[in-house]
Amino acid sequence: xxxxxxxxxxxxxxxxxxxxxxxxxxxxxxxxxxxxxPAMRRLALTFVRSQAVADEVVQEAWLGVLRGIxxxxxxxxxxxxxxxxxxxxxxxxxxxxxxxxxxxxxxSADEPSVDPDxxxxxxxxxxxxxxxxxxxxxxxxxxxxxxIEALPLQQxxxxxxxxxxxxxxxxxxxxxxxxxxxxxxxLHRARSKVRAAVEEHERGAT
Amino acid sequence: MMxxxxxxxxxxxxxxxxxxxxGSLSRRDRRRFEAHIAGCPxxxxxxxxxxxxxxxxxxxxxxxLEPAVLDELLDVxxxxxxxxx
Numbered sequence: 165x166x167x168x169x170x171x172x173x174x175x176x177x178x179x180x181x182x183x184x185x186x187x188x189x190x191x192x193x194x195x196x197x198x199x200x201x202p203a204m205r206r207l208a209l210t211f212v213r214s215q216a217v218a219d220e221v222v223q224e225a226w227l228g229v230l231r232g233i234x235x236x237x238x239x240x241x242x243x244x245x246x247x248x249x250x251x252x253x254x255x256x257x258x259x260x261x262x263x264x265x266x267x268x269x270x271x272s273a274d275e276p277s278v279d280p281d282x283x284x285x286x287x288x289x290x291x292x293x294x295x296x297x298x299x300x301x302x303x304x305x306x307x308x309x310x311x312i313e314a315l316p317l318q319q320x321x322x323x324x325x326x327x328x329x330x331x332x333x334x335x336x337x338x339x340x341x342x343x344x345x346x347x348x349x350x351l352h353r354a355r356s357k358v359r360a361a362v363e364e365h366e367r368g369a370t
Numbered sequence: 371m372m373x374x375x376x377x378x379x380x381x382x383x384x385x386x387x388x389x390x391x392x393g394s395l396s397r398r399d400r401r402r403f404e405a406h407i408a409g410c411p412x413x414x415x416x417x418x419x420x421x422x423x424x425x426x427x428x429x430x431x432x433x434x435l436e437p438a439v440l441d442e443l444l445d446v447x448x449x450x451x452x453x454x455x
């Protein structure tokens with residue numbers, strides 16, 4: 165059965181969180197920091213690629229959240245709003261940082277997911293995927309991590325937010341400011357490459 | 371009368387897996403996709419591998435926050451609160 169990944173967002177009680185932040189409630193701030201900071205840092209790192217700068221981005225973003233909380237209109241979830249701030253701060257820093265990767269162009273639709281040589285002329289498998297039996301899960305995760313790291317920027321961002329963080333497509337589109345169609349193409353390219361990399365390692369494993 | 375849709379080829383199936391998993395195929399295409407998977411052990415394996423990849427990717431998440439980072443952010447908060455009051 166096809167299952168769309170729905171966003172696991174729970175916005176119930178968000179009004180109370182926002183009110184508590186406006187009232188400068190340290191306990192609520194601390195809870196939000198503990199909940200979101202690891203993912204904020206990972207998102208920042210997709211833009212800036214230096215741990216130190218990522219930490220600065222996270223700090224600047226939290227300050228932006230505090231300074232902007234009075235203006236937050238709850239048109240998106242608090243989480244989406246917070247991560248949009250992270251993306252904006254990180255984007256600005258990423259442009260300033262000469263080391264950062266340039267924005268990649270839109271994913272091209274004609275990039276094949278599987279090497280065309282693995283199919284017969286009629287489109288049936290010539291060299292079909294073999295069941296994975298050799299790679300240990302931890303080794304598989306190491307390959308996945310390294311492959312994601314090497315993906316073009318937008319593919320890396322989309323697969324990280326969707327499959328690593330477990331976000332819904334709607335949240336990813338809102339934070340990265342991309343269309344649903346583009347998000348799906350980027351996710352498809354990224355997942356296909358990661359699967360192919362695991363397969364390659366599986367074949368090479370002894 | 372409905373026209374019978376041409377059968378999907380394996381090479382097409384591997385390009386549709388994400389749309390399938392995202393639930394964004396039309397009803398007709400989803401039926402074609404599922405019919406192909408049901409009859410093709412190779413594409414069925416491909417789909418299983420993609421699901422395994424997604425599953426393992428989700429396990430890469432680590433949600434530990436270093437105490438020093440938390441402390442710095444609480445300092446930012448305290449400063450903001452001082453300015454605000």
